[in-house]
Amino acid sequence: MTINRTTGLSPLKARGDMLMDEPLIFERSSEGRPGVLPAAPDVPAVDARKFIPEKMLRDAIGGFPQVSEIDVVRHYTRLSQWNFGVDTGFYPLGSCTMKYNPKINEAAARLSGFSMLHPYAPEETAQGALQLMYELQEYLADISGMDAVTLQPSAGAHGELCGLLMIAAYFKGIGAMRHKIIIPDTAHGTNPASAHLAGFKVVPVKSEANGVLSAAAVEAAMDDDTAALMLTNPNTIGLFERNIKKIAAIVHKKGGLVYCDGANMNALMGLVKLGEIGVDVVQFNLHKTFSTPHGGGGPGSGPVGVKKSLEPLLPVPRIKKSGKKYSFAYDRPDSIGRMKAFYGNFSIMVRAYAYMRRMGKDGLKRASEIAILNANYIRERLKGHYQLAYDTPCMHESVFSDKLQQSNGVTTLDVAKRLIDYGYHPPTIYFPLVVHGSIMIEPTETETKETLDRFIDAMKAIAQEAKTSPELLKNAPASTRVGRVDETRAAREPILRWKPKTGI
Amino acid sequence: MEFPKDLKYTKEHEWVKLEGNVVVVGITDYAQDSLGDVVYVELPQEGVGVTKNESFGVVESVKAVSDLYSPVSGSVAEVNDAIVDNPEVINEDPYGDAWMIKVELSNAGELDDLMNADDYQKFIEEEK
Numbered sequence: 001m002t003i004n005r006t007t008g009l010s011p012l013k014a015r016g017d018m019l020m021d022e023p024l025i026f027e028r029s030s031e032g033r034p035g036v037l038p039a040a041p042d043v044p045a046v047d048a049r050k051f052i053p054e055k056m057l058r059d060a061i062g063g064f065p066q067v068s069e070i071d072v073v074r075h076y077t078r079l080s081q082w083n084f085g086v087d088t089g090f091y092p093l094g095s096c097t098m099k100y101n102p103k104i105n106e107a108a109a110r111l112s113g114f115s116m117l118h119p120y121a122p123e124e125t126a127q128g129a130l131q132l133m134y135e136l137q138e139y140l141a142d143i144s145g146m147d148a149v150t151l152q153p154s155a156g157a158h159g160e161l162c163g164l165l166m167i168a169a170y171f172k173g174i175g176a177m178r179h180k181i182i183i184p185d186t187a188h189g190t191n192p193a194s195a196h197l198a199g200f201k202v203v204p205v206k207s208e209a210n211g212v213l214s215a216a217a218v219e220a221a222m223d224d225d226t227a228a229l230m231l232t233n234p235n236t237i238g239l240f241e242r243n244i245k246k247i248a249a250i251v252h253k254k255g256g257l258v259y260c261d262g263a264n265m266n267a268l269m270g271l272v273k274l275g276e277i278g279v280d281v282v283q284f285n286l287h288k289t290f291s292t293p294h295g296g297g298g299p300g301s302g303p304v305g306v307k308k309s310l311e312p313l314l315p316v317p318r319i320k321k322s323g324k325k326y327s328f329a330y331d332r333p334d335s336i337g338r339m340k341a342f343y344g345n346f347s348i349m350v351r352a353y354a355y356m357r358r359m360g361k362d363g364l365k366r367a368s369e370i371a372i373l374n375a376n377y378i379r380e381r382l383k384g385h386y387q388l389a390y391d392t393p394c395m396h397e398s399v400f401s402d403k404l405q406q407s408n409g410v411t412t413l414d415v416a417k418r419l420i421d422y423g424y425h426p427p428t429i430y431f432p433l434v435v436h437g438s439i440m441i442e443p444t445e446t447e448t449k450e451t452l453d454r455f456i457d458a459m460k461a462i463a464q465e466a467k468t469s470p471e472l473l474k475n476a477p478a479s480t481r482v483g484r485v486d487e488t489r490a491a492r493e494p495i496l497r498w499k500p501k502t503g504i
Numbered sequence: 505m506e507f508p509k510d511l512k513y514t515k516e517h518e519w520v521k522l523e524g525n526v527v528v529v530g531i532t533d534y535a536q537d538s539l540g541d542v543v544y545v546e547l548p549q550e551g552v553g554v555t556k557n558e559s560f561g562v563v564e565s566v567k568a569v570s571d572l573y574s575p576v577s578g579s580v581a582e583v584n585d586a587i588v589d590n591p592e593v594i595n596e597d598p599y600g601d602a603w604m605i606k607v608e609l610s611n612a613g614e615l616d617d618l619m620n621a622d623d624y625q626k627f628i629e630e631e632k
Contacts, residue, residue: 430568433568487566492543
């Protein structure tokens, strides 16, 4: 048992067992204790041995926890209370768009017509669901300026893969396969991985000193074997790739395509239509931009929008509308096939649809405007306390570094850990890689000015502590159940499964 | 931070040491310091070809995953498998025990493109 640092009492004395480290459910097990006693069967018992081969039968499950129902409920309720989420506090995780997820989205997703719908239900009985998917595709096409959209991919990187497979299929289809993808160093980290997975060779291109990609750099890298340029816009420094029209023209002139990672679309809604500035393929991260819960494993949703020339390649099934009737269309000979079982993460689509319908076109535009305003407010007020990576107005997120703290021996990691003591989820750190010791802050539009002010005050206080008492940062977090963990040892000597103290 | 005079350096922070027609390749003190604690390294097989400025392996720290770029073209004559099991050596002895590969040069002229210790030190000062 550990002694609580603040109270000096053993946790048991402090607050019952509320503060005690929660044992694993296996460690709560007591031999022979049932969770639930099923009612006696009202049909004659059958001996399984008569029907099922002996080798497929077992009398007991080894190591299965034997716990009472209330212990199970308490165990998981406690663990849930240790969580930090958007619903508990400010979560400025750069590149992740941790905006508030309105509860009306949850209500819509739980409507039994949606939540109980079987994926094999006949089309006639699923018209509402099909209509929702069809209309969601249209909204996304409208927002991005693309001609057609698929909802199938499970999340952002899966959408990237889907888009790149279509790009590969496009060049195969015209009988002139290309093998390279140009990716700037300000693109999302998943982009090179997706390009590799789709069979392409990655050609990295460096951004300029002002943080954006130059037309000259793309011109120099672009050749007849390059299938596409894959950029993120706004890029991962939170800056708008302002040369994109010129860059797209260079790529198109050499017969290539332009892929835009749309993960940062929270800065663009109603402000920029990517399809009108030269983008041929884009993936949407519904879980970021369109306010569905994420972080901690999803599920996400990564629809992909394409221009007309790529439409025949979209995954099957497509959703067809004839008059007022919706149906699935499978007969698409040029399609790259399925990206996922059934039709994608449907419940996430319902949430995104509910969000978009409630916000409306003007509301979405306003959301992007406020997201940009909030990021610039933080950028401006923290300037001088933390080094700005690029001292220009940003889009939806702002990147700082630990350069001003270095002389006190304080690093980005220490600042991030100390923020936990102030009650905030740390921002994204050490990404993007182009900035040494980066601290990437994305406040989103859903936070009030008061919340932003409190966060700014905390960041300033930490910058002050870094000068006067750096050990506070070095030892942080001090307020949590588990203090600073040894990340290096965890990576070098990972313990990948729990083992009982006495053998099971 | 140390930058031995008898080594040559790349803009991607690898060092090169010439030993006859073979060069030894590793990453610099500055590289290991920027990466932080290295937790994983992936090196090529002996005998495979490497190309100047192209990736020959991967090094991963608690902060980031980075490609290792070959300073020269040629074939891999020897691989330091010991650092695969003990990647911390890269932090402890970047110019010694943490050498990564030995490459048999196919074009000795490529060595002329590399920086000497003074130029490399200037280069990283600017990069900071």
